[in-house]
Structures are given as C-alpha cells and as structure tokens.
Amino acid sequence: MKVIQHTGLGVAQKLFVFAVAAFMAGSAFAHVFPKTEEPAASAVVTSPAQVRIAFTGPLEPAFSSLTVTNAEGTQMTAVKAKVDPANTSVMSVGLPVLPAGHYIVHWVAVAPDGHRTQGQYPFDVK
Ligand SMILES: [Cu+2]
Structure with a gap:
C-alpha cells in the first residue's frame, strides 16, 4: 500500500505561501509526488541496483531523501540519495545486493518553495 503524507508548514506560513502563490499567477510546484x-x-523483482523515482516537479536536493529498509526496519541503503543535476525531478539511490525479502522505500520530497511531501511503498525481492 502506498502512503503519502504532507507535513510541515504552520497556518501562518501556509497563508503566506498562499498569498505568494496568489501573486505568482503561474506554475508554482507547491507539492511534488512520485510520478514513476x-x-x-x-x-x-530480482535485487535492483537502485531505486529511482521521477517526481511531478523539481526537488530541493539538500532536504529530499530516499532510503530503503527491510521488513525488520533495518536501513539497507548505505549511500545518500542523489537528485539528478540534469533533471532535478529525478532522485535515485544505489542499493547493495538485497537478499530475498520484503522492502520498504521511504521518500521525502521537498520542493524548491519548501513544501514537503513524504511517503512509502513496498517491493519484494524474489
Ligand atoms: Cu505544502
């Protein structure tokens, strides 16, 4: 089951962002979500070399993250996720060889305007 949450800003900040957004009558990517x-x-799947998610808009690399845990909650990712400099909507993280089992991908996506979404989804290695 996919879980997606939006966390973060207080009411005052939301009103401020809303006001800014109202001024910018354009395409502000307030919240980004996984597209693929x-x-x-x-x-x-067989043990994948990486997890790669393409989001609906650009990411702020300093605050966005992608990690994988196993069924016991142990972190399997040993390296930091990278946002593709050529396409800042894409984030990936390399994986070690994973034994057969159940895994959870945890993602945090922070848009350049500071809006943060997060979620998780499972996959299995056969
Ligand atoms: Cu937001």
Missing part, C-alpha cells in the same frame, strides 16, 4: 517508481510499488 523503479522498482514499481508492490513489484516482485
């Missing part, structure tokens, strides 16, 4: 996921949510 590799491996896909609930997929059963």
Whole structure:
C-alpha cells in the first residue's frame, strides 16, 4: 500500500505561501509526488541496483531523501540519495545486493518553495 503524507508548514506560513502563490499567477510546484517508481510499488523483482523515482516537479536536493529498509526496519541503503543535476525531478539511490525479502522505500520530497511531501511503498525481492 502506498502512503503519502504532507507535513510541515504552520497556518501562518501556509497563508503566506498562499498569498505568494496568489501573486505568482503561474506554475508554482507547491507539492511534488512520485510520478514513476523503479522498482514499481508492490513489484516482485530480482535485487535492483537502485531505486529511482521521477517526481511531478523539481526537488530541493539538500532536504529530499530516499532510503530503503527491510521488513525488520533495518536501513539497507548505505549511500545518500542523489537528485539528478540534469533533471532535478529525478532522485535515485544505489542499493547493495538485497537478499530475498520484503522492502520498504521511504521518500521525502521537498520542493524548491519548501513544501514537503513524504511517503512509502513496498517491493519484494524474489
Ligand atoms: Cu505544502
């Protein structure tokens, strides 16, 4: 099951952002969400070399993250996630060889305007 949460700003900040957004009658990417996921949510795959998510808008690399845990909650990712400098909507993280089992991808996506969304989804290694 996919879980997506929006966390973060207080009411005053939201009103401020809303006011700014109202002034900018354009395309402000307030919240970004996964558009494509590799491996896909609930997929059963051989050990993937990486997890890669393309989001609906650009990410702020300093605050966005992508990690993978196993069924016991142990962190499997040993390296930091990278936002693709050529396409800042794409974030990926390399994986070690994963034994057969159930895994959870945890993502945090912070848009350049500071809006933060987060979620998780599972996949299985056969
Ligand atoms: Cu927001």
